[in-house]
Amino acid sequence: MSRPPARGGDQGRPQNRGSNRGSAQRRHATSHKPSNRPQGEDRYPEVGVQARLVAGILLNAALEKRTGLDEEMAKSPARDLSPADRAFARACAMGALRRLGEIDQILGKRLKALPGLPTMTILRIAVAQMLVLETPSFAAVSTAVKLAERDNKTRPYKNLINAVLRGIDRDGFGVTKPEANLPEWLAARWLANYGDEALKGLAEATRFEPPTDISVKPSADRAALAQALEANILEGGTLRTDRRGDVAQWPHFEDGDWWVQDAAAAIPARLLDVQPGQTALDLCAAPGGKTLQLAASGASVVAVDRSESRLKRLRQNFERTRLHAEVVAIPAEDWEDDRQFDAVLLDAPCSATGTYRRNPEALRAARPADIAKLADVQHRLLDVAAQKVKVGGKLVYCVCSLEREEGETQMIAFLRRNTGFKTVAAEPASVGAPLEALTKEGWLRILPGQWEEKGSLDGFFIALLERTA
Numbered sequence: 001m002s003r004p005p006a007r008g009g010d011q012g013r014p015q016n017r018g019s020n021r022g023s024a025q026r027r028h029a030t031s032h033k034p035s036n037r038p039q040g041e042d043r044y045p046e047v048g049v050q051a052r053l054v055a056g057i058l059l060n061a062a063l064e065k066r067t068g069l070d071e072e073m074a075k076s077p078a079r080d081l082s083p084a085d086r087a088f089a090r091a092c093a094m095g096a097l098r099r100l101g102e103i104d105q106i107l108g109k110r111l112k113a114l115p116g117l118p119t120m121t122i123l124r125i126a127v128a129q130m131l132v133l134e135t136p137s138f139a140a141v142s143t144a145v146k147l148a149e150r151d152n153k154t155r156p157y158k159n160l161i162n163a164v165l166r167g168i169d170r171d172g173f174g175v176t177k178p179e180a181n182l183p184e185w186l187a188a189r190w191l192a193n194y195g196d197e198a199l200k201g202l203a204e205a206t207r208f209e210p211p212t213d214i215s216v217k218p219s220a221d222r223a224a225l226a227q228a229l230e231a232n233i234l235e236g237g238t239l240r241t242d243r244r245g246d247v248a249q250w251p252h253f254e255d256g257d258w259w260v261q262d263a264a265a266a267i268p269a270r271l272l273d274v275q276p277g278q279t280a281l282d283l284c285a286a287p288g289g290k291t292l293q294l295a296a297s298g299a300s301v302v303a304v305d306r307s308e309s310r311l312k313r314l315r316q317n318f319e320r321t322r323l324h325a326e327v328v329a330i331p332a333e334d335w336e337d338d339r340q341f342d343a344v345l346l347d348a349p350c351s352a353t354g355t356y357r358r359n360p361e362a363l364r365a366a367r368p369a370d371i372a373k374l375a376d377v378q379h380r381l382l383d384v385a386a387q388k389v390k391v392g393g394k395l396v397y398c399v400c401s402l403e404r405e406e407g408e409t410q411m412i413a414f415l416r417r418n419t420g421f422k423t424v425a426a427e428p429a430s431v432g433a434p435l436e437a438l439t440k441e442g443w444l445r446i447l448p449g450q451w452e453e454k455g456s457l458d459g460f461f462i463a464l465l466e467r468t469a
């Protein structure tokens with residue numbers, strides 16, 4: 001299932017260390033030497049320096065706000081790079097984001113005082129190349145020094161940059177622990193909520209770029225697609241591949257039989273188990289991964305979302321897959337429609353702390369105050385969703401958050417104020433969830449770090465309810 005990693009940037013660049021080795025050993029502490037293949041520095045042209053400059057811009061944009069990296073990718077100077085250098089710059093910034101805590105520890109051991117952000121950025125990007133992309137050290141060091149020379153703010157520090165990076169090359173990274181990659185306040189919450197062992201798995205999951213997961217229409221030939229996409233078939237039916245890059249170029253994309261969707265994100269719609277001819281409502285639908293699943297099962301689907309721009313992507317996804325849904329662009333609370341449905345899915349807006357494997361910036365963007373605000377929104381949306389379920393119908397509530405306020409606490413409060421609903425205990429094996437995800441209440445609490453040997457999955461809270469009155 002392994003395929004050679006895409007080469008980004010200049011020669012010999014990113015050796016993508018993937019994440020999804022079949023037998024992932026828990027490599028809890030890192031202590032190894034940077035790689036240093038003997039090649040001449042002169043072979044690395046100036047454009048390599050520009051790609052590293054862009055990597056620093058992307059990193060700082062992501063640290064500033066959640067959508068920062070993608071916004072910068074669409075602008076100059078990132079936009080002006082060759083496709084290979086853009087891919088390199090992105091891989092470098094993502095690697096730095098994933099392992100920022102470890103990188104800062106490695107640097108902290110060699111710096112008496114932390115330099116200003118421009119110098120620190122050059123150092124972080126250089127260490128990310130050595131630690132994550134396995135760039136030859138001499139190339140990471142020489143391009144860092146060249147970058148420093150370009151700017152008045154960093155030029156005085158070029159000898160320091162050179163000495164620090166050469167020291168790391170000589171002595172190795174030292175021991176670092178993945179817990180360093182978690183913001184302290186989140187690590188403290190997760191330790192309190194899930195315990196020490198789970199925290200280790202959550203931290204380890206920061207280190208690796210996840211595999212690509214794919215959902216397949218029930219009518220398609222799953223085994224043939226798995227072969228074409230060099231994928232394994234996970235329990236539940238998700239295809240998992242080490243492929244990366246532009247999925248539009250992958251086999252059978254235009255046929256519309258598959259779409260990219262994390263293995264955990266595919267579980268909520270599976271739990272609803274809608275049947276052909278049933279009616280289903282997806283109340284926070286865009287960009288539509290779960291709506292596609294409902295429609296592909298043969299249900300008659302209504303997709304509601306407040307964001308017209310996100311619904312544009314949903315419509316494109318439906319067009320490509322040749323599926324159908326009635327689409328309504330409106331805040332769910334304002335939707336005046338008295339239909340009730342056999343199945344209602346509420347994938348509510350949330351802090352998204354469970355998605356850091358794919359979006360490492362989610363860890364930096366989350367704020368405690370946002371969790372409280374989002375919990376209020378979820379509370380309101382849950383009450384709207386409840387009204388839309390027929391008696392005897394089902395409701396799935398899910399969030400890609402690891403925070404109890406958005407999951408378990410929300411569900412306890414909902415069941416207290418909506419006595420006409422009861423939990424239907426999930427059966428993890430039948431929907432492709434790890435067995436350890438099942439809570440005593442019958443809900444699923446999926447943590448990145450579960451299924452580590454299969455390449456892990458995103459964090460989710462998922463509850464299946466039935467309306468009894």
Ligand SMILES: C[S@@+](CC[C@H](N)C(=O)[O-])C[C@H]1O[C@@H](n2cnc3c(N)ncnc32)[C@H](O)[C@@H]1O
Pocket residue numbers: 265283284285286287288289290291304305306307310330331332333347348349350381
């Ligand atoms: C977690 S995302 C949904 C992802 C989607 N279910 C999927 O699988 O592709 C949450 C969505 O809720 C939408 N949203 C936020 N507040 C909303 C509201 N009050 N009413 C309807 N949609 C809302 C957002 O626009 C966003 O698209």
